[in-house]
Amino acid sequence: MKIVRSKDYTAARAWGAESIAAIPDATVRLHWTDQPYRWHVNDGDEVFAVMDGVVDMHYREGGAERMVTLQAGDIFHAADGDAHCAHPRGAARILVIERAGSA
Structure with missing residues (x-):
């Protein structure tokens, strides 16, 4: 068992991650960042x-760039092939579940 207090988590660099679990063919990671990620x-x-x-x-x-503001507790799902880019407003902690080895 592992308990992670996400509000207390920090990393040595932007998008540094704490591995939470290894699910076959998937990763569950807690990220800390204060910088945008790339498209x-x-x-x-x-x-x-x-x-x-x-x-x-x-x-x-549909060929247009859109933006949604996510607050603590909000979840965003990007399907296979969906282009996206996260821009935190200050420091943020994000739980990401994705295929192992995915960018």
């Missing part, structure tokens, strides 16, 4: 749960 497309589904902080999630839908 990317995962090679499988991704679940992105904001544990603490505020994150502006940019994504492309």
Whole structure:
């Protein structure tokens, strides 16, 4: 068993991660960041749960760039092939569940 207090988590660098579990063919990681991530497309589904902080999630839908503001407790699902880019407003802690080895 492992208990993680996400609000107390920090990392040595932006997007540093604490491995939570190894589920066959998937990873569950707690990220800490105060910097935007790059635009990317995962090679499988991704679940992105904001544990603490505020994150502006940019994504492309129907050829247009859109943005939604995620608060603590909000969850964003990016399906296989969905382009997206997270921009935290200050420090944020995010639980990410995705295919093992995904970008």
